Amino acid sequence: MSAPTDAQRMEKIVSLCKRRGFIFQSTEIYGGLNGAWDYGPLGVELKRNLKNYWWRMIVHERDDVVGMDGAILTHPAVLKASGHVEGFSDPMIDCRTCKAHLRTDQLVEKRGIKQCPNCGGKDLTEARQFNLMFETHVGAAAEESSVAYLRPETAQSIFVQFKNILEMSRKKLPFGIAQIGKAFRNEINPRNFTFRSREFEQMELEYFCRAEEGMKWLRYWLEERLNFYENIGIPRDRLHAREVPDDERAFYSKGTYDIEYDFPFGRQELEGVAYRTDYDLRQHQKASGKSLEYFDDETKERFIPHVVEPSAGVDRTILALICDAYAEDQAPNDKGEMESRIVLRFHPRMAPIKCAIFPLLKNKESLVTKAKEVVALLRPDMTVFYDESGAIGRRYRRQDEIGTPFGVTIDFETLGEKDPALRDTVTLRDRDSMKQERVSIQELPAMLRECIR
Numbered sequence: 001m002s003a004p005t006d007a008q009r010m011e012k013i014v015s016l017c018k019r020r021g022f023i024f025q026s027t028e029i030y031g032g033l034n035g036a037w038d039y040g041p042l043g044v045e046l047k048r049n050l051k052n053y054w055w056r057m058i059v060h061e062r063d064d065v066v067g068m069d070g071a072i073l074t075h076p077a078v079l080k081a082s083g084h085v086e087g088f089s090d091p092m093i094d095c096r097t098c099k100a101h102l103r104t105d106q107l108v109e110k111r112g113i114k115q116c117p118n119c120g121g122k123d124l125t126e127a128r129q130f131n132l133m134f135e136t137h138v139g140a141a142a143e144e145s146s147v148a149y150l151r152p153e154t155a156q157s158i159f160v161q162f163k164n165i166l167e168m169s170r171k172k173l174p175f176g177i178a179q180i181g182k183a184f185r186n187e188i189n190p191r192n193f194t195f196r197s198r199e200f201e202q203m204e205l206e207y208f209c210r211a212e213e214g215m216k217w218l219r220y221w222l223e224e225r226l227n228f229y230e231n232i233g234i235p236r237d238r239l240h241a242r243e244v245p246d247d248e249r250a251f252y253s254k255g256t257y258d259i260e261y262d263f264p265f266g267r268q269e270l271e272g273v274a275y276r277t278d279y280d281l282r283q284h285q286k287a288s289g290k291s292l293e294y295f296d297d298e299t300k301e302r303f304i305p306h307v308v309e310p311s312a313g314v315d316r317t318i319l320a321l322i323c324d325a326y327a328e329d330q331a332p333n334d335k336g337e338m339e340s341r342i343v344l345r346f347h348p349r350m351a352p353i354k355c356a357i358f359p360l361l362k363n364k365e366s367l368v369t370k371a372k373e374v375v376a377l378l379r380p381d382m383t384v385f386y387d388e389s390g391a392i393g394r395r396y397r398r399q400d401e402i403g404t405p406f407g408v409t410i411d412f413e414t415l416g417e418k419d420p421a422l423r424d425t426v427t428l429r430d431r432d433s434m435k436q437e438r439v440s441i442q443e444l445p446a447m448l449r450e451c452i453r
């Protein structure tokens with residue numbers, strides 16, 4: 001059962017993203033470029049945290065995976081061999097009434113008659129295939145021989161560099177090559193905020209193995225990837241592993257799972273985990289005439305490895321993180337009265353700002369000086385935000401809205417004015433429980449580092 005949709009919640013999330021500098025419509029002052037988004041000061045931190053954590057888990061903390069960073073401009077031969085030039089398309093229909101371009105699966109059907117979802121028009125063109133790749137030209141002459149594509153997925157450069165990386169890294173099967181980077185698709189209808197964009201980022205792993213172990217690694221990577229989402233704060237009960245049925249799967253895949261998430265606009269795909277067999281390497285070997293075989297020193301066998309591919313979207317995961325973190329609740333203000341607050345409950349590991357630092361009063365120099373010392377102490381280890389303006393309660397509210405998990409207040413006790421035993425201690429407040437504890441400044445870096453790692 002799919003979760004109910006909640007358009008109002010989605011509207012509030014989009015508006016918060018703009019107001020607090022997570023995500024802006026690209027080129028907004030010129031009316032916007034459909035399907036392109038810009039990440040603001042907080043969005044870029046959130047994105048970096050996600051990509052860094054993925055890289056750490058997939059590359060740095062494993063012996064069997066290495067990374068690469070391939071070019072976006074792609075030689076047409078690569079995408080001909082992979083099947084993208086011929087087949088990377090969606091069936092498209094135009095509405096003659098409102099001139100909308102639609103994917104055929106977006107049409108609504110009333111009493112057996114297909115209609116335009118925008119205007120209800122029934123005057124529709126025949127379906128035709130629309131290739132989703134962005135084509136460009138390399139060099140000054142715009143002729144057929146200069147055609148190149150903006151890559152529609154990061155995976156192909158991994159396959160094309162397979163032999164180079166195999167030789168230089170001297171890896172033995174099973175092993176993987178990971179990449180994070182931009183991909184481009186001329187989606188017929190970008191929609192649901194950043195969910196379906198024309199420019200987006202992927203985090204892809206191609207994990208090469210022996211044919212007889214393909215299904216085993218498929219199950220392994222599905223589980224790993226579900227654990228990953230839990231580790232960044234998305235609970236398992238809002239994630240769904242959908243086994244893609246035979247008739248929906250790519251013809252070369254022996255098994256594919258979609259990891260789906262309950263977005264406010266419905267249950268949708270976050271990531272695909274696909275067992276792609278030896279299709280890609282075989283295609284590139286055939287088209288390039290270069291051997292992409294693996295040689296097993298022990299058995300003296302030579303063969304094309306199979307591959308399991310977990311392919312995640314950065315932007316979709318960011319959107320899931322924001323949707324999941326968004327909450328409205330009640331919190332006491334400075335007078336102890338309850339008022340409603342918007343809070344983003346990001347996992348501390350993902351939060352753009354880890355700790356906010358407040359001097360109790362901005363016009364008391366000794367408090368300000370001490371607070372700035374705490375900023376300098378924490379800054380090498382984490383993103384911090386210093387704020388001295390307004391009532392403390394209001395300052396906390398501003399941080400709650402951007403998901404800062406910890407807040408530190410420097411008060412007169414910190415200065416040892418009330419009780420010398422409390423000198424150089426601060427109040428540390430937890431965003432979610434709103435519990436406050438007194439901790440020594442010296443202990444703060446280690447304590448917080450442990451929570452944000």
Ligand code: GAP
Pocket residue numbers: 152153154155185187194195196197198200201202204269270271272309311312313314315316
């Ligand atoms: N190499 C396999 C591949 O690209 P895909 O299912 O087409 O597979 C993988 O894409 C992931 O990339 C998706 O699960 C999604 O997270 C992300 N993605 C694909 N198209 C996207 C789009 N138009 N906008 C945002 N993210 C997209």
